[in-house]
Amino acid sequence: MSNQFRQAFQRMASQVNASGGGGGAGGGGGPQRAAQAAARSIGALASAAVLSYGAYNSVYTVQGGHRAVVFNRFVGMKDTVYGEGLNFNIPWFEHPVIFDIRTRPVNLQTLTGSMDLQMVTIAIRVLHKPDPNKLVWIYRFLGENYDERVLPSIMNECAKAVVARYNANELLTKRDEVSREISLDLQKRAANFNIILEDVAITHLAFSPEYAKAVEAKQVAQQDAERGKYIVMGAQQEKKTIITKARGEAESAELIGQAVRKNPGFMKLRRIDAARDIADIVASSGNKIYLNADTLLLNLLKDKDEKLEKGGSGGWR
Structure with missing residues (x-):
């Protein structure tokens, strides 16, 4: 292209010089020849421009x-x-x-209602691309901005239709199922417009502030009820423990009384056991002291033992 323009300018300059030189010798024919040379040069420039435009836009x-x-x-x-x-x-x-035709994302957020009439804000992210074999149809009926014309409307409709089949609790516990149903419905609708959906995901799911507060209050109440139930169970268990302990002590006292009545030597045996325990504690102590027998409880019940021995076995009958 640049070479053609350079050659055209060179030809025009040479023709103008030739016509100027001949004008001095031949008289009035010089301007006419100069105009003809200029016209030929302009024609050459136009032809070069047309050829350059054609060559540039043909590929x-x-x-x-x-x-x-x-x-x-x-x-x-x-x-x-x-x-x-x-x-x-x-x-x-x-x-x-x-x-x-590469995969592109599109996001949509819509406000809809669940089966139990709770308002839900749901956000969906879709990865889509046009069908490469149907681009002529897409351009003819939808244009280059096909995704802006089709996807928002069908995504909004499919999301509202699927959410209306579930109540508020199921939207949280069955989120994967909800996402799968929205994906299936969207794929069917998008196929009518020759749009391929590669992935559909729920990115955000939120309820109204009033419902969120009610759910939180319900959970707090359930936790309080569970805590109260365990407190009652703990009190009942503690009560059983106290009763069992009291029964054990009563039975133990009764058994001790029976043992004392049947055999007065039982008290002597208990006194010996107590004295042994005291002696062990004193022996293991770092401070060495001397104790008499009364301090070791060896003679603590001496008088009673003597009375029991004088009374004989007849006094316990």
Whole structure:
């Protein structure tokens, strides 16, 4: 292109110089020849410009992850979908339209109601792309911004339809099931518009502030009830422990009384056991002291033992 312009300017300059030089010798024919040379030069420049425009617009490149469809001024949209790389077209008569067929995300947030009439705010994220084999139909009926025209409406409708089948508790406990149903419904609806959905996910699920407070109050009440139930169970268990302990002490006292009545030597045996325990404590102590027998409880019940021995076995009958 630059070479053609350079050659055209050189030819025009040479013709102008030639016409100027001849004008001095031949008289009035010089201006006419100069005008003719200028006209030829302008024609050459125009031809070079047309050729350059045609050469530049006769090819186009389709980048990776893209496809192209071509609009022809005579026949309309051509049925061929052009792939990646260098492609040819007729300048001015044909116009290529490039589509990005890579996966793209779109987010939608909508307010809807559950089966138990609770207002729910749900946000959905969809990964989508156009069907590469249906780009001509998409451009003809939807245009390049097909996702903005189709996806918000069908996502809103499918989300509201699915959420209305569940109550508020099930939306939380069956979240995967809700997401799967929304995905199936969206795929069916998007297939009618030749749009492929690769993934559908619920990114946010929130209830009204009033419902959230009611759920929190319910959980707190349940926790208080459970705590109260365990407190009652603990008190009952403690009561049983006290009763059992009292019964044991009563039975123990009764058994001791019976043993004393049947055998007066029982008290002597208990006194000996107590004295042994005291002696062990004193022996293991670091301070060494001397104690008499009374301190060791060896003679603590001496008088009673003597009375029991004088009374004989007849006094206990």
